[in-house]
Amino acid sequence: MRVLVIEDDREAAGFLCKALKESGHSAEHAADGEAGLELASEGRFEVLIVDRMLPKRDGLSVIETLRKAGERVPVLILSALGEVDDRVKGLRAGGDDYLTKPYSYSELLARVEALSRRAQPGEATTSYMVGDLTLDRLSHRVARAGEAIILQPREFRLLEYLMKHAGQVITRTMLLEHVWDYHFDPQTNVIDVHISRLRAKIDKAFEKPLLHTVRGAGYMISDGTR
Amino acid sequence: MTALAKLLGTTAFRWLLAYCLAFIIASAGVVGYIYWQTNDLLTHQVVQTLDSEVKGLREQFELGGIRLLDKVVAERSANAGSGLYFLGGADSARLSGNLSGFPSELPSDAGGGTFHYARAGGSGGEERSAVGVAIAVPGGFTLVVGRDIADQLEFAGTMRRILLWGLGLIAALGLGGGLLASRGILGRIDGMRGTAETIMAGDLSRRIPVTGDGDELDRLAHSLNGMLERIEQLMVAMREVSDNIAHDLRTPLSRLRTRLESALRDAKSGGVNRDQVVRSIEETDELIKTFNAMLSLARLEAGTSGERTEVDLGELAAGAADLYEPVAEERGIRLTTRAAPGLIVTADRQLLGQAVTNLIDNALKYGATGLGEHAAIDISVSAAGPLAEIAVADQGAGIALVDRERALKRFVRLETSRSQPGTGLGLSLVVAVARLHGGSVRLEDNEPGLRVVIALPLTPAQSAVSSPPGHGSARVNA
Numbered sequence: 001m002r003v004l005v006i007e008d009d010r011e012a013a014g015f016l017c018k019a020l021k022e023s024g025h026s027a028e029h030a031a032d033g034e035a036g037l038e039l040a041s042e043g044r045f046e047v048l049i050v051d052r053m054l055p056k057r058d059g060l061s062v063i064e065t066l067r068k069a070g071e072r073v074p075v076l077i078l079s080a081l082g083e084v085d086d087r088v089k090g091l092r093a094g095g096d097d098y099l100t101k102p103y104s105y106s107e108l109l110a111r112v113e114a115l116s117r118r119a120q121p122g123e124a125t126t127s128y129m130v131g132d133l134t135l136d137r138l139s140h141r142v143a144r145a146g147e148a149i150i151l152q153p154r155e156f157r158l159l160e161y162l163m164k165h166a167g168q169v170i171t172r173t174m175l176l177e178h179v180w181d182y183h184f185d186p187q188t189n190v191i192d193v194h195i196s197r198l199r200a201k202i203d204k205a206f207e208k209p210l211l212h213t214v215r216g217a218g219y220m221i222s223d224g225t226r
Numbered sequence: 227m228t229a230l231a232k233l234l235g236t237t238a239f240r241w242l243l244a245y246c247l248a249f250i251i252a253s254a255g256v257v258g259y260i261y262w263q264t265n266d267l268l269t270h271q272v273v274q275t276l277d278s279e280v281k282g283l284r285e286q287f288e289l290g291g292i293r294l295l296d297k298v299v300a301e302r303s304a305n306a307g308s309g310l311y312f313l314g315g316a317d318s319a320r321l322s323g324n325l326s327g328f329p330s331e332l333p334s335d336a337g338g339g340t341f342h343y344a345r346a347g348g349s350g351g352e353e354r355s356a357v358g359v360a361i362a363v364p365g366g367f368t369l370v371v372g373r374d375i376a377d378q379l380e381f382a383g384t385m386r387r388i389l390l391w392g393l394g395l396i397a398a399l400g401l402g403g404g405l406l407a408s409r410g411i412l413g414r415i416d417g418m419r420g421t422a423e424t425i426m427a428g429d430l431s432r433r434i435p436v437t438g439d440g441d442e443l444d445r446l447a448h449s450l451n452g453m454l455e456r457i458e459q460l461m462v463a464m465r466e467v468s469d470n471i472a473h474d475l476r477t478p479l480s481r482l483r484t485r486l487e488s489a490l491r492d493a494k495s496g497g498v499n500r501d502q503v504v505r506s507i508e509e510t511d512e513l514i515k516t517f518n519a520m521l522s523l524a525r526l527e528a529g530t531s532g533e534r535t536e537v538d539l540g541e542l543a544a545g546a547a548d549l550y551e552p553v554a555e556e557r558g559i560r561l562t563t564r565a566a567p568g569l570i571v572t573a574d575r576q577l578l579g580q581a582v583t584n585l586i587d588n589a590l591k592y593g594a595t596g597l598g599e600h601a602a603i604d605i606s607v608s609a610a611g612p613l614a615e616i617a618v619a620d621q622g623a624g625i626a627l628v629d630r631e632r633a634l635k636r637f638v639r640l641e642t643s644r645s646q647p648g649t650g651l652g653l654s655l656v657v658a659v660a661r662l663h664g665g666s667v668r669l670e671d672n673e674p675g676l677r678v679v680i681a682l683p684l685t686p687a688q689s690a691v692s693s694p695p696g697h698g699s700a701r702v703n704a
Contacts, residue, residue, distance in 0.1 A: 088533050102514050104507065154548060180549055184522075184580045185515060187587045187652060193552040216504040 001025040001116050004045040006036030006062065007078065008054050016049070019105050020112075033057025040066055045073055046116050049108075052079035052090065060093040067094035074115035078103070087183060106217040110169040128163035131210055131223030133202060135163050144202055154179065155198050162211070162221040171218035195219055238411055242404035250397050257389040265382055272357055272373050276338070279309070279371050280359060292365055296322050299369070308374040310343065310356055316366030328368060332360045341372070355379055414443050418450070430458045474516060482509040519651045526577070526658035536685060537573045539607045539614050540565030546582045547605055550590065554603060559594045561586075565607035569614040571682045573663050578682075581659040584652040585618035585678050593620025593675055613665070614684045619677035630669040656680065 003025050007013040010031060017027035028045075030036035033054040040048055040062070048066075052059040063075050077095040087098045097111050127136045132145040140156055142149045151159065157179050162170055172191040176182045195211065203209045212220045234240070287295040299313045303324040312323035320327065329341035338359035344352065358372025414437070421434045433454060434447040485506040492499040547563045554561040571578075586603065594601035604619045653667075656678070660667045665682035 100518070102517065104511055104514065106507070180545065182549070182579055182583070183576050184583075185518075186549065186580075186583045187515075188550075188553060188590060190549050190553050193556050194549075197552050215501075216507040 001046045001113075002044055003027045003047045003049060003112060004030065004036070004039055005049045006030045006033070006040070006054065006059065007049070007051040008032060009051070016105075016108070019109070023109055025112075031055075033059065033062050037062045037065055040073065041069065041071065043071065043073070047112050048073055048075045049112065050075055050077055050095070052077055060090065060095075063094045076108070076111055076115055106169070107171050107173060110171045110174060110218060113168045114165050114170065114174065128160070128166065130163055130166045130221050131208065132206075133163075133210055133221075133223075135160060142202070144206060147205075149201050151198075151201060154194070155201070158194060158198055159202065159221075162219065165221075167220065167222045169214045169217045169220050174218070232412070236408055236412055238408040239404065242408055243401070246397065246400035246404060249400060250393060253396050254393055257393065261382070261385055261389055264385065268378050268382075272375060272378070276357070276359060276371055276373055280361060283369065283371065284361075287363060292363065292367060295363065295367075295369070299323055308377070310358060310370070310372030310374060312368075312370035312372075313363075314368045314370075318368070321367070323370070325370060325372070328360070328370060329356075329358065329372070332358060332370065340375075343372075411443070418447065425454065430454075430461055475513060478509045478512045482506050482513075485509070516651075519655065523651055523655050523658055526655065526662055534572050534574055536570050537575045537578055539569045539571060539578075539616055539682075540567055542575065542578055542582060543605050543607050543616060546579060546586055549583065550586045554590060557590065557594065558601065559590065560602040561605070562602065563605045565605075566609055569607055569609055570685045571614055571663070572685045573682065574659075577659045577662070581656040581680060582616060582618070584656050585680075588652055588678075589618050589620040589622075589676075593622035609684065610681065612684060613681045615679050615681045617677055617679040619672045619675060621672065621675035624671060624674060624676045625669055627671075653678075 001024075003020050005013050005016050005020075005027055007016065007029070008031055013029045013031070017029050020027040028039065030039050034056040036048075036050065036054065037057060039045075048063075050059045050062055054062070059077060063077070066073070066075075074096045075094065076097045076099060077090040077093075078099055078101060079090065080101045090098045096115055099108060099111060126138050127134060129135075133142070134144075135142050135156075137160065142151055142156065142159065158175065161175065161178050172189070173185060175191050175194075176185070195213075199209075199211045203211055208223070210221055210223055212222060214220050283295060283298065286298045290297075296313055299311045300322040302309060303311045303322060310323075310325050312325035312328060313321045314323075314328055315321055318328050325343055329343055331341035332339050338357065340355060340357050342353050343356055344354075354374055354376040356372045356374050356376070358370050361369045361371070363369050414435075418434050421432050424432045433451045436444050436447045436451070438444065485502045489499055489502040489506065492502065543563055543565050547561055551561050582605075586605065589603045593603065600621070602621055604617075606615075606617045606619070608615050608617075657667045660680050660682065663682050665680060668679050668681070670677040670679060
C-alpha cells in the first residue's frame with residue numbers, strides 16, 4: 001500500500017515511514033501542508049496520514065482542498081490532544097478517521113489498513129464470509145458450517161465490523177468507536193469480554209478458530225488461508 | 227528602621243500629616259481673618275469717634291472762640307471715659323484737658339498717631355497707649371483729641387493668645403491622634419506582613435490574626451485567610467498529585483525497562499522474545515492512557531468541549547450498561563438499569579458517556595469486592611426538578627463521609643496501596659464533565675455502598691417534568 005505521511009515533526013515522520021515500510025507498505029513524507037497537498041494531488045497514494053497542525057497550510061485545509069478537487073483517497077488525521085479542535089471538525093473537513101497523539105503504532109497501522117480496504121470496491125456487499133462463517137447483513141443471520149448462530153444485536157454488530165475487515169487487525173479502540181460509538185477508552189478492558197462471548201458462540205463448537213487475538217494490537221477474524 | 231521613620235514611611239501617616247497641615251492652615255486662615263476683622267472694626271470705631279469729636283470741638287471754637295473751646299474741653303475732660311484731651315497755648319502750657327502735656331510722640335502740627343501717656347490723677351504713673359490727633363487752633367493754640375486704646379490692645383492680645391493656643395491644640399490633637407491611629411493600623415498591617423513572610427518561608431498553615439471587631443481590616447484578613455486556605459489546599463493537592471504521578475508512572479516505566487533489557491539480551495543471543503516486546507508495548511499503552519487522561523482532564527477543566535447535542539440520558543445509561551454487562555456478568559455482579567424515559571440534556575455525548583462508564587468502572591473495581599454473588603450495581607436515571615440525575619450505586623464498602631470530598635480530586639485513590647489499575651483520574655474527570663455541562667457531582671451513602679450522582683440541567687423545554695429527588699445526601703461539590 002502506498003501511504004503519504006504529511007507531518008512536520010521529521011523524527012516522528014521518519015519513524016512512521018520506517019514502520020510502515022517494515023509492515024510491507026511504501027511510505028513517502030511531506031513536511032508541510034503545501035508539499036503534502038502537491039504530492040497528494042498526484043493521486044498515487046492509497047492512504048494519507050495528515051497531521052492537524054502543519055506549517056504553510058493547515059492539515060484540515062489540505063484535506064478540504066483535496067476533497068473539493070474530487071480526490072477520494074482515505075485520510076487519517078493525526079492530532080495532538082490538548083489542542084482546541086475535535087474529532088468532529090476533522091471528520092467534517094473530509095477526514096475518514098481520526099487519531100490523537102500520542103498513539104501506538106499498532107493502532108495507527110490497524111487504522112491505516114482498515115482505511116485502505118474501505119477504498120477498495122465491494123464496499124456495499126450484503127453478506128460477508130470468512131471460512132465457513134457467514135453473516136447476512138440484511139436478514140441479520142449468522143451461520144457457521146450451515147448451523148445458525150443466535151447473536152445479540154450488539155454481538156452481531158461486533159461480528160459484522162470484524163468480518164467487514166476480515167484479515168485485518170482491528171484494535172479495541174476501533175471496536176469501541178464503530179460498534180459502540182464511544183470515542184474514548186474505558187479503563188477496564190471491556191472489549192475483551194465481549195470478544196470472548198462472541199468467540200464462545202462462533203468458535204467454541206468448531207475445530208478451527210476464526211476469531212484471533214493479536215497480542216499488543218487487537219483482534220482479527222480470518223480463516224488463516226490467506 | 228526606627229519606629230518613627232517607619233511611621234513616617236507609612237501612607238496612612240503621610241496622608242494624615244497632609245490632612246492635618248491642611249486643616250491647620252485652614253483654621254489659621256479663619257482665625258486670622260476673625261482677628262484682623264475685629265481689630266479693623268475697633269480701629270475704625272476709634273478713628274470715627276475721634277473724627278466726630280474733632281468736628282464737634284471745631285464747631286464749638288467757631289461759635290465761641292478759644293474761650294468756649296477751653297470750657298468744652300474742660301467739661302469733657304471732667305467726665306471723660308476713654309477720651310483724652312489737651313488744649314495748650316502757644317507756650318505749650320496746658321489750658322485745659324486731662325492730658326498732662328502735649329504728647330511728644332505726636333507731630334506738633336496737624337496729624338494723628340499713637341502715643342503713650344500717664345493717666346492724670348490715676349493710680350500713679352501707669353503708662354497707657356492711645357491714639358490721637360493734634361490740631362493747630364488759630365491763635366497759636368494746640369488741641370489734642372485722643373482715645374485710650376490700652377483696653378482694646380489688651381483685648382486684641384488676649385484674642386491673639388486664644389487663637390494661637392487653639393491652633394496649637396488643633397495641631398497637637400490632630401498629629402497625636404493620627405499618630406495613634408496609624409500606629410494601630412500599622413501594627414495590624416505589620417502582623418499581616420509578618421504572616422505573609424512566614425508563609426512565604428514555607429509555613430503554609432499560618433493565618434492572619436483576626437481581631438473580631440469586623441472592621442475593614444478584619445474583613446480583609448478574612449478574605450486573605452480564605453485565599454491562604456485555598457493555596458494550602460492546592461499545594462497539598464499538588465504534592466499529592468506529583469507523588470501519585472510519580473508512583474503511577476514509575477511502575478510501568480521500570481517494568482518496561484526490565485522487559486526491554488531482557489528483549490535486548492534475547493536479541494544478543496539470537497532470538498528476540500516477542501512476548502517481552504509485546505508486553506512492553508502494552509506497558510507503554512498504559513502510560514499513554516494515563517497521559518491522555520491527564521490531558522483530557524486539563525482540557526475539560528479549561529472549559530473546552532466538543533459538539534453538544536441533545537442526549538437521552540436513558541439511552542446513554544443503557545449504552546454504558548450494555549458495554550459493561552459482560553464484564554459484570556463475568557465477575558458475578560448483577561448490573562441493572564432503571565431509567566425514567568425522555569430525559570434529555572444538551573451535552574457532549576462522548577464526555578457524558580465517558581463519565582458514566584468511569585462510574586461503572588469504579589463501581590466494578592471498588593464496589594463489589596468481597597460480596598460474592600450479592601454484588602450488584604444499579605444505574606438509574608431520574609428527574610429532580612430542573613435537573614436530570616444519573617446515579618451509579620454499588621453495595622460495596624462505600625466512602626467514609628470525611629473522604630468524600632477528597633475522593634473527587636485528581637489522582638486521589640482512597641485505596642492506598644494503588645494496586646488496582648487505573649489513573650486515579652476517573653472521578654475527577656466525572657466532576658470536570660459535570661461542571662462543564664453546568665452540573666454537579668455528589669457522593670451519597672447507598673446504605674451499604676456508594677452512590678455517585680451526576681446532576682445535569684435538563685434541556686429547558688421539558689424541565690417541568692419532575693419526580694421525587696433522591697434520599698439524604700452530602701453534597702460535596704457544586
